[in-house]
Amino acid sequence: MSEPLVRIRGLKKAYGIHLVLQGIDLDVHSGEKLCLIGPSGSGKTTLLRCVNWLEEPTGGEILIDGAPIGTVAKGGRSHRMSDVELARMRAGIGMVFQRFNLFPHLTVLENVMLGPVRVLGAGRAEAEATARGLLAKVGLSEKVAAYPDRLSGGQQQRVAIARALAMKPKLMLFDEPTSALDPELVGEVLAVMRQLANEGMTMIIVTHEMRFAETVADKVVFMADGLIVEEGPPARIFRDPQVERTRAFLSAVEHRV
Amino acid sequence: MMDGAVVTPEMLLYLLRTLLIGAGATIWLTAASLVVAVVLGFGLALMRLSDSKVLQGIARVYLEIFRNIPILTQLFVIYFGLSRYGIMLPATVAATLGFGLNGASMLSEVFRSAILSVDRGQREAGLAIGLTSRQAFRLLILPQAARTAIPPIGNYAIGLLKDTSLASAVAVPEIAMRAKMLVAETYLSTEIYMMVAVVYLALSLPLARLTALAERRFSPHRSAA
Ligand SMILES: Nc1ncnc2c1ncn2[C@@H]1O[C@H](COP(=O)(O)OP(=O)(O)OP(=O)(O)O)[C@@H](O)[C@H]1O
Numbered sequence: 001m002s003e004p005l006v007r008i009r010g011l012k013k014a015y016g017i018h019l020v021l022q023g024i025d026l027d028v029h030s031g032e033k034l035c036l037i038g039p040s041g042s043g044k045t046t047l048l049r050c051v052n053w054l055e056e057p058t059g060g061e062i063l064i065d066g067a068p069i070g071t072v073a074k075g076g077r078s079h080r081m082s083d084v085e086l087a088r089m090r091a092g093i094g095m096v097f098q099r100f101n102l103f104p105h106l107t108v109l110e111n112v113m114l115g116p117v118r119v120l121g122a123g124r125a126e127a128e129a130t131a132r133g134l135l136a137k138v139g140l141s142e143k144v145a146a147y148p149d150r151l152s153g154g155q156q157q158r159v160a161i162a163r164a165l166a167m168k169p170k171l172m173l174f175d176e177p178t179s180a181l182d183p184e185l186v187g188e189v190l191a192v193m194r195q196l197a198n199e200g201m202t203m204i205i206v207t208h209e210m211r212f213a214e215t216v217a218d219k220v221v222f223m224a225d226g227l228i229v230e231e232g233p234p235a236r237i238f239r240d241p242q243v244e245r246t247r248a249f250l251s252a253v254e255h256r257v
Numbered sequence: 258m259m260d261g262a263v264v265t266p267e268m269l270l271y272l273l274r275t276l277l278i279g280a281g282a283t284i285w286l287t288a289a290s291l292v293v294a295v296v297l298g299f300g301l302a303l304m305r306l307s308d309s310k311v312l313q314g315i316a317r318v319y320l321e322i323f324r325n326i327p328i329l330t331q332l333f334v335i336y337f338g339l340s341r342y343g344i345m346l347p348a349t350v351a352a353t354l355g356f357g358l359n360g361a362s363m364l365s366e367v368f369r370s371a372i373l374s375v376d377r378g379q380r381e382a383g384l385a386i387g388l389t390s391r392q393a394f395r396l397l398i399l400p401q402a403a404r405t406a407i408p409p410i411g412n413y414a415i416g417l418l419k420d421t422s423l424a425s426a427v428a429v430p431e432i433a434m435r436a437k438m439l440v441a442e443t444y445l446s447t448e449i450y451m452m453v454a455v456v457y458l459a460l461s462l463p464l465a466r467l468t469a470l471a472e473r474r475f476s477p478h479r480s481a482a
């Protein structure tokens with residue numbers, strides 16, 4: 001198989017003495033959709049945030065398209081990347097947060113245009129055309145001039161997805177994008193994500209939506225206590241889990257739903 | 258002695274004109290001090306939020322010094338104290354410096370807490386689309402912090418306007434100073450201080466209005482389009 005788009009090796013993250021990620025090895029290939037599942041506190045969010053270095057790993061290595069993120073090798077030693085170099089790498093990685101994090105002082109359109117204008121150096125007219133296109137795609141053409149706090153949670157999350165897509169990322173990270181939503185709004189966000197998946201986007205998705213994971217994922221990764229317990233195609237993880245821990249988690253989730 | 262004396266319209270006009278000249282000095286002093294306080298206060302807030310322990314320390318020491326000495330004492334130290342070392346500042350400049358340095362310590366706290374009040378997720382969302390830390394601060398944190406900071410800045414400005422009357426102690430010819438001189442000259446203390454009260458009110462009410470407008474300017478929905 002070709003070089004993976006994301007290659008994670010021996011990833012460790014500690015908060016004080018608490019080792020939250022205990023050595024994660026994971027590959028994500030271009031076009032692949034990976035769903036991360038696991039109990040609360042297992043380190044899913046931390047793993048995702050290490051991929052774009054919102055969290056600085058304590059150890060291990062993350063390569064994006066073959067290039068290490070966060071560090072550069074200089075004179076045989078590895079140094080921390082400059083703020084500008086790191087920003088340039090992050091620009092190619094979209095992220096969607098559980099709590100949307102739209103910019104409340106900007107309109108929906110301005111939210112989506114900010115990155116292209118300030119980071120990619122796009123002209124305003126070009127950036128606006130792109131932004132309008134993306135907002136149409138997520139079904140929010142009527143809301144371009146609205147401020148985020150006038151939107152429902154589901155609408156806000158769709159704006160957040162458009163905002164990330166405006167950077168033309170080669171990889172999208174989703175951290176429980178629907179878990180802050182009222183149940184009746186979950187569907188509209190999942191539909192947008194499903195469409196994105198169909199278009200071939202590479203996606204790493206932390207989710208508790210097991211049905212979504214089962215139908216969209218190429219690979220499901222089950223984490224517990226900062227380690228990958230089991231990974232494989234969704235059919236196997238959900239229908240025929242090999243490890244007792246996975247089975248316990250899945251049946252607990254099933255009973256909750 | 259003045260009891261029963263007739264106060265002529267000419268006299269009232271003279272009083273008013275003199276007080277309004279003083280009001281000019283009050284406005285100037287307030288505005289100049291506010292500029293010093295805002296610029297320096299913002300710098301101090303950035304120092305306290307920086308990663309450098311040295312800068313943090315300097316800002317903290319500054320804060321403790323200026324916060325814990327009465328403003329009148331600060332004015333005396335700057336005006337009379339410095340003159341002993343051959344530094345002769347004009348009274349208005351000394352007062353501007355005094356109020357400005359003092360105000361900076363208060364506003365630095367306003368700025369600092371306004372900046373800290375912006376949700377952490379804002380910076381992260383900015384970094385995630387590829388902004389640098391600096392861009393995220395300038396484009397996301399600052400505009401949102403500004404909205405939080407405007408009402409307290411407005412309150413501070415109104416307080417400052419009133420406090421500038423203390424500058425009469427170092428002979429700045431602002432309203433309070435003019436009033437004192439007029440009373441000594443005409444003994445019309447009731448008329449004079451009524452006028453002083455009205456002038457202060459006429460200055461601070463628009464300031465409050467201005468603050469409200471500025472707050473609106475920085476809040477969402479301004480275009481409502
Ligand atoms: N900034 C932090 N400082 C200290 N501990 C942290 C920090 N962030 C996360 N943790 C701890 O790290 C562990 C993993 O957290 P993480 O958020 O990655 O879990 P998660 O799998 O995403 O859980 P959830 O399903 O609840 O979102 C938890 O025990 C958490 O308390």
Ligand SMILES: [Mg+2]
Nearest residue numbers: 044045046176
């Ligand atoms: Mg999480």
